[in-house]
Amino acid sequence: MAQTESSLNRVVGRNIEALLEKQRQTEQEKNRQELVADAITRFAGSMRFVYVHLIIYGLWVVINCGVLPIKRFDPSFVMLATLASVESIFLSTFILISQNRMQAQADKRADLNLQVSLLAEHEVTSLIRLVRKIAERMDVDEAKNAELDELEQDVHPEDVLDELEANHQ
Numbered sequence: 830m831a832q833t834e835s836s837l838n839r840v841v842g843r844n845i846e847a848l849l850e851k852q853r854q855t856e857q858e859k860n861r862q863e864l865v866a867d868a869i870t871r872f873a874g875s876m877r878f879v880y881v882h883l884i885i886y887g888l889w890v891v892i893n894c895g896v897l898p899i900k901r902f903d904p905s906f907v908m909l910a911t912l913a914s915v916e917s918i919f920l921s922t923f924i925l926i927s928q929n930r931m932q933a934q935a936d937k938r939a940d941l942n943l944q945v946s947l948l949a950e951h952e953v954t955s956l957i958r959l960v961r962k963i964a965e966r967m968d969v970d971e972a973k974n975a976e977l978d979e980l981e982q983d984v985h986p987e988d989v990l991d992e993l994e995a996n997h998q
Contacts, residue, residue, distance in 0.1 A: 855934070863930065870927040873920050886913075943986075950984050957981055 859867070872878055886909070893903045903909055957980050964972035 863926070866923045866926040869920075869923045873923065947984075947986060954981060954983055 889903065889909055890906075891897055892899050893901045893906060893909075895901060895904075957977060961972050961977050961981065
């Protein structure tokens with residue numbers, strides 16, 4: 830059993846290292862615009878961003894309400910509203926850029942997952958055929974199980990997709 834665990838650990842370790850290497854490669858391939866968008870998105874999603882806004886907007890409101898003995902520069906808060914609106918537009922755009930890239934990565938992972946699943950399905954189907962032939966040759970009763978007839982059939986992804994689409998309508 831220790832040999833199996835060691836072998837499994839090597840396989841898992843190799844897979845993890847391959848995934849990490851792919852992530853490093855993806856990070857290195859980002860252009861300057863993507864790096865800037867990611868940095869802004871990271872900052873905008875942090876508590877530091879919240880604290881900075883609390884301080885700036887809090888001071889803005891306190892000053893322009895006349896609480897402090899400082900000259901009011903935006904008594905109607907029109908400038909504040911305009912700045913907040915423009916900031917919202919830009920932040921939304923940066924977040925959408927990051928989300929689009931993350932979605933593209935998720936789509937690639939989903940495609941890979943589908944390919945691995947299809948390969949595993951094909952391999953399992955082949956193994957079922959092989960084991961069934963062995964069981965028939967050894968005259969094992971389970972080889973006559975009717976479920977095996979269905980399990981021995983190759984699954985065609987396009988048929989599954991057609992069935993899913995038909996059921997969603």
